Amino acid sequence: MTRRIPLRYTIAGFAAALVVLATSLVALFTVILPWREKLRAQERLAQQLVHTALPLGIDMRADGAHVDPSRVQDLVINSGRVAGVGLVYALLFDEHGALDSNTSAVNAEMLARVAPKVSADPAVIAKTKHIPGVRRRAVNLVTPDGHRIGRVELGISSKAIDADLRRALDRDAAVLGVTLLLAVMGAFLVAGRIAQPLTDLAYAMGRLRRGDFDARSPTVKRKDEVGDLARAFDEMAQGLRERERLKGTLDRYVSGDVAQRILAEASDLSLPGENRHVAVLFLDVRGFTQISEKMPPEEVMALLNAYFDVVVDRVAEHGGTLHKFMGDAALCVWGAPRELPDPECAAVKCALAIQSGAAEVSRERIRRNLPAAQLGIGINAGPVVAGNLGASRRLEYTVIGDAVNLAQRIESQARGGEILISQSVQEKLPRGFDLSARTAVQLKGRSQPEPIWEVKGLIASTEAA
Numbered sequence: 335m336t337r338r339i340p341l342r343y344t345i346a347g348f349a350a351a352l353v354v355l356a357t358s359l360v361a362l363f364t365v366i367l368p369w370r371e372k373l374r375a376q377e378r379l380a381q382q383l384v385h386t387a388l389p390l391g392i393d394m395r396a397d398g399a400h401v402d403p404s405r406v407q408d409l410v411i412n413s414g415r416v417a418g419v420g421l422v423y424a425l426l427f428d429e430h431g432a433l434d435s436n437t438s439a440v441n442a443e444m445l446a447r448v449a450p451k452v453s454a455d456p457a458v459i460a461k462t463k464h465i466p467g468v469r470r471r472a473v474n475l476v477t478p479d480g481h482r483i484g485r486v487e488l489g490i491s492s493k494a495i496d497a498d499l500r501r502a503l504d505r506d507a508a509v510l511g512v513t514l515l516l517a518v519m520g521a522f523l524v525a526g527r528i529a530q531p532l533t534d535l536a537y538a539m540g541r542l543r544r545g546d547f548d549a550r551s552p553t554v555k556r557k558d559e560v561g562d563l564a565r566a567f568d569e570m571a572q573g574l575r576e577r578e579r580l581k582g583t584l585d586r587y588v589s590g591d592v593a594q595r596i597l598a599e600a601s602d603l604s605l606p607g608e609n610r611h612v613a614v615l616f617l618d619v620r621g622f623t624q625i626s627e628k629m630p631p632e633e634v635m636a637l638l639n640a641y642f643d644v645v646v647d648r649v650a651e652h653g654g655t656l657h658k659f660m661g662d663a664a665l666c667v668w669g670a671p672r673e674l675p676d677p678e679c680a681a682v683k684c685a686l687a688i689q690s691g692a693a694e695v696s697r698e699r700i701r702r703n704l705p706a707a708q709l710g711i712g713i714n715a716g717p718v719v720a721g722n723l724g725a726s727r728r729l730e731y732t733v734i735g736d737a738v739n740l741a742q743r744i745e746s747q748a749r750g751g752e753i754l755i756s757q758s759v760q761e762k763l764p765r766g767f768d769l770s771a772r773t774a775v776q777l778k779g780r781s782q783p784e785p786i787w788e789v790k791g792l793i794a795s796t797e798a799a
Contacts, residue, residue, distance in 0.1 A: 349521035350514055357510040365502040372498075407439040420491035422448060422468050425460055426475075428484045433460050448491050459489070467493040535564055538571075547575035607721035612669035613677035613759065614718070614738050615654070615685060616745035617645065617711045619662040625705055637705060638662060644691035652684035657732055663745075667733055670720035678715045678762040682789055685711045685753045693751070708750025714741035715759045743777040744786060753789040760787045768793055 423440040438456035448467040541549035551564035668677035696706035716737030768790040774783035
């Protein structure tokens with residue numbers, strides 16, 4: 335998992351990087367480059383001094399060029415009188431590169447100040463690769479006629495210039511440290527003002543993601559982009575809350591599967607008819623007309639709701655869809671809009687659960703001296719068309735087909751507490767159901783008598799499983 339870096343740390347780090355970059359650029363242009371220019375100027379002065387003073391001590395003879403040692407010594411010792419030049423030593427080499435220790439000169443006093451651990455012997459200095467505070471520069475010695483007679487290696491003291499550099503760098507380091515400290519502190523303060531509202535907003539988003547649609551951002555009063563974001567979040571949360579409320583309300587009026595299908599569609603009208611194989615369960619309250627004649631409307635409503643609560647719960651538990659209530663009757667379907675592998679078995683098991691739950695409701699109402707009722711259930715299975723039915727301004731998701739009509743006809747033959755199924759359902763049921771064949775019945779609208787089976791329950795072994 336990627337490690338999360340708080341926004342305030344990111345802002346503070348960015349501010350610190352900017353300060354370091356700005357200070358480095360200032361140091362480059364105000365310290366480093368001027369220091370290098372001073373070194374180059376010092377070298378130019380030293381070389382100019384060698385080119386002008388040293389040739390005066392060279393004597394061209396038949397056996398070669400002879401350099402006056404005193405002239406070289408004066409050049410080294412008196413170089414300090416020239417502003418910006420400090421020769422520590424001057425080592426002379428012949429045209430073959432051999433050191434001439436006799437004509438070479440070392441300013442022992444200056445060398446002791448610059449590099450006290452280095453010997454003043456020219457031969458030792460020539461073999462020492464690096465002397466602290468001394469910069470080596472070689473100057474070729476050429477006669478007026480262009481004949482190269484050797485070279486001189488100059489040791490130029492950079493102690494004063496380096497000291498200036500160190501002072502400047504120490505000063506800049508102090509300025510950088512203070513500036514960096516103030517910048518980081520300021521960045522944390524500014525980042526806190528920026529990041530805290532975003533942190534609060536992220537916390538509110540987390541609550542919203544967990545389903546708390548009352549989550550609101552406390553930064554809606556800010557007059558900046560963060561405030562705009564917070565207000566947009568509150569509007570989104572309000573919209574999601576309203577959508578969830580509508581979904582909850584929709585779930586109360588239509589089945590949850592139908593509600594999810596409707597909300598998932600891009601268009602409210604895009605639920606065309608689909609050919610499905612379904613199991614259809616019709617149920618009805620037996621003797622409802624006589625019961626309703628003896629009871630006030632509100633008690634009738636309470637009675638129906640008591641039994642229909644059982645129906646709704648059991649249908650949902652068994653994967654079915656309660657399509658509609660029709661007065662004291664209900665239509666339930668398995669296989670639309672959600673497909674099921676074995677709708678007949680699920681419908682029959684649900685019917686048994688409904689009758690068991692309805693019996694408990696009846697016993698409880700009788701115990702309280704309230705009127706009770708019984709349910710008759712009929713189940714059929716077959717092909718139907720499932721989809722929206724109605725007009726563009728009023729739609730209803732339902733199933734249409736002969737299988738639905740036959741289920742209703744079978745239900746009309748069921749007495750209170752009975753579950754009747756068609757031959758097509760009986761053929762699809764696995765072993766384990768206690769079934770009893772009924773005499774074929776001539777149902778309304780059917781050309782031939784229909785075989786009907788009564789479901790009495792589950793065989794003990796299946797029920798235990």
